[in-house]
Amino acid sequence: MKVPESLKLTIIGVFAALTIILDIVPLPSVGYVNLAAVIETIAAIVASTGILGGIGVTVGSLIYSLYHPSELFLYGGFLTMASGAISIALMMYRRYEITILAVILLVLFFIAPGDVYVPIWALWDKYLALILIFPAVYLVKKTFKKELNKKYLLFTVFLLSFVGLEMDAMMGNLLFGLYGYSLLGLTPKGVADLYVPFALAAVWERLIVAFISTLITVPLVIAIDSNPRIRWLIYRG
Secondary structure, eight states, X not given: OOOOHHHHHHHHHHHHHHHHHHHHSOOOEETTEEGGGHHHHXXXXXXXXXXXXXXXXXXXXXXXXXXXXXXXXXXXXXXXXXXXXXXXXXHHXXXXXXXXXXXXXXXXXXXOTTTOOOOGGGGHHHHHHHHHHHHHHHHHHHXXXXXXXXXXXXXXXXXXXXXXXXXXHHHHHHHIIIIIHHHTTOOHHHXXXXXXXXXXXXXXXXXXXXXXXXXXXXXXXXXHHTOTTTGGGSOOO
């Protein structure tokens, strides 16, 4: 189905607006992860055709960042949500190449200006997410076929969400390693003091948010798939 450009722009606009609204509304957080992050999974999967949802999240977070810069990342704050949403969208397109982005983000964090002294093991969940990209893409192929395979849907969405949230965090780590820590008045050596105690807690926070994102996204996917007029929104390869 050929999608009119005007409709593509409308879909991008809808998800951009939803992203802005979720950024503005004071939603609760799970640890350091704000629940506004659920839009990364929702948009990237239910509007995966043309990665329209991912683009919408990027545009929305960029607009919000321009008018309300992040206290920690300034105008670059939009890159975190954009990284999560675009990563999920690319996995929906069966692209393994986001492993390259993950490796780049990790390497840049460890060589970031300021010599950030963080033990390599403290980011173990990021390495796990990098590995999980491969089963995530495999499950996408099994799930989002011409006919939706509901057998794998729940676990597929959960895995996509978790990897996306970790990609979001990787970008946040990089921005923090570049200049975020200085905005908090920390020294480079003091940065490790933040990462080491949360080496285990951080992954639980993202698992919980991924679970919440999955509970919202799965019914939406089923509803969209059952409607012939809008089922094209979900990319099927």
